Amino acid sequence: MSDVSMPTAQKAREAWAAEAYSILVGVAQTYHAVITYKALAEEIQSRTGIRTKTLLHNWIGPVLGRVVREAHRRGDPPLTALVVHTDDGKVGSGYKEVLAIAGEPPVEDELEREHHAAKARLACYSYFGASLPPGGGVPALAPRLQATVDRRHQSVEKPLRICERCFVQLPSTGGCDSCG
Secondary structure, three states: OOHHHOOOHHHHHHHHHHHHHHHHHHHHOOOOOOEEHHHHHHHHHHHHOOOOOOOHHHHHHHHHHHHHHHHHHHOOOOHHHHEEOOOOOOOOOOHHHHHHHOOOOOOOOHHHHHHHHHHHHHHHHHHOOOOOOHHHOOOOOOHHHHHHHHHHHHHHHOOOOEOOOOOOEOOOOOOOOOOO
16 A cells, blocks of 8 residues: 555544444454453454554554544443453453543442443343343453453352361362371
């Protein structure tokens, strides 16, 4: 491409935001579906044909900010609640914009913020026609985050196994290394 045909950064963000909106509506049509920032960014660039070598975290926030404002303008639920980090399944720090636009106070506690996002995702699924279970479905954390929460609960709920003779914690084998 020649430099003349390259869109300005402003035009690129506008095109990416419009495509992101469309992609997220598609995600919202599947109950409990989420999309990672990385997958969303790749799909946006693929569909628009406008690519960037700029690091993801340097351009996706402003694009999703446009999506937040457009959803609010249209009266749609906050579609950006469907976008989560690959590594931990959490919404990004930009989720605070969803709260601000809705006139809600910021949520500092991460897990509380994730539960807020889960409720917003359920609103998206319902609004955009996902096939919901009887009763309308339930809010859910992103699968990767839910797995982490479940592991934490399991490790807390399992009592430690202690050797009855020397009172040390038993290894996973169940046999005491000290007593034999």
